[in-house]
Amino acid sequence: MGEQLEQPSADPTWAILCLNGPNLNLLGVREPERYGTMTLAELNQELEALGRDLGASVSCRQSNHEGELIDWLHQSRGRIDALLINPAGLTHTSVALRDAVLAVDVPSYEVHITNVYQREPFRHTSLFADVCRSRLMGFGPFGYMLALRGAIHDLQVARRRANT
Template sequence: MKKVLVLNGPNLNLLGIREPGVYGETTLVEINRMMEKLGRQFGLELEFFQSNHEGSLIDRIHQAYGRCQAIIINPGALTHYSFALRDALKAVNLPVVEVHLTNIHAREHFRQLSVIADVAAGTICGFGPESYMLAVQAVAALLAKEENQ
């Protein structure tokens, strides 16, 4: 099985109770379960990690090198300003899919910029928890494409 690191940044541990009108009522634990089930269908083993600390996320990215074949990341607010997170993702040279529950391009001006986007194979946003399922499918397709090259 191919291993995929799934990272979630600040405040995503509060999904389900944090602004449910914006982020929905589904918890991160529920999203992880759905992703795990879907991942198995694609032959993927998902490893989940959430942190409110930028350095902890960067450490996990570094640890993924040589151990994981891809990364799915919802950087939360770090999306908009963490060049350190961006540089870590670029450094490990793994396929990255950026994911967001909301459509960041239709939100406040400061949320519309992603410093992660240019090191990601793609960004999926605006579909609520389904964004994560689409990210699993995207990673499976990226890894299958790499395997066939």
């Protein structure tokens, strides 16, 4: 806990991919009492801006199609340092997407806007929980910012350890 985030350099140090699954394109309009009023475009802008402030290049993508998410993960192999992923409804069903996360072989962080344990029982199971470094849920869109900060912190710690 005592290790602080390093000051960012002028050029992005880290490449981080943020993937959002089905229905997240409807943020801000779908069930605003549950998911809030922030749109996905607004969330992406905030996340990318925070990334720049912390010395990271954050690329955000969303798809309602499992195969497209998998293709993006495959294309990112060797090109990213960390992954933020909100698999949405695929959290409970997609072994293929889970395997693609494993294949990328970078620290991964599962994000959910709501606390899944306060919802229907079928949402309590995540096929990603054991392959992600951590799970952030229930913080609304701010959970993405926490995940980004955690990812950068972990990358900095790993770099320091590699340099000692």
